[in-house]
Amino acid sequence: MPSTLDLETACEPMNCPKCETHKLEATRVNDVELDRCSQCRGIWFDAHELDTVLGLDSKETHALKKGKPDDWLNRKHARCPRDGSEMLRVYSASNHEVILDQCGKCGGIWLDGGEFAKLSG
Numbered sequence: 001m002p003s004t005l006d007l008e009t010a011c012e013p014m015n016c017p018k019c020e021t022h023k024l025e026a027t028r029v030n031d032v033e034l035d036r037c038s039q040c041r042g043i044w045f046d047a048h049e050l051d052t053v054l055g056l057d058s059k060e061t062h063a064l065k066k067g068k069p070d071d072w073l074n075r076k077h078a079r080c081p082r083d084g085s086e087m088l089r090v091y092s093a094s095n096h097e098v099i100l101d102q103c104g105k106c107g108g109i110w111l112d113g114g115e116f117a118k119l120s121g
């Protein structure tokens, strides 16, 4: 059984890695629970969630495509909202125009607002 402390940590809202002043809000797409910032519209995907979500029907992911990229946020170095590690800038395998922020420790991926729309085409 997980301890109470673990449960509390898991339920604690994470801070947005880009604008930092906002908490991420849980949003559900199909069976996948994502964390999203209502201010900059960025989306946090835990390891492998991005692949899962990109494989879904576009009707299901429509809501994730809102927002437009913000140059300032795009250039900003982010820290992983889960473990605080510095995120790496990596080119997306599916669209080389999109640079993702990926955590080298937990493998989670941050997409800035509008980047999901570019990836899903």
Ligand SMILES: [Zn+2]
Residues within 6 Å of the ligand: 016, 017, 018, 019, 020, 022, 037, 038, 039, 040, 041, 042
């Ligand atoms: Zn934000």
Ligand SMILES: [Zn+2]
Residues within 6 Å of the ligand: 080, 081, 082, 083, 084, 085, 103, 104, 105, 106, 107, 108
């Ligand atoms: Zn991480």
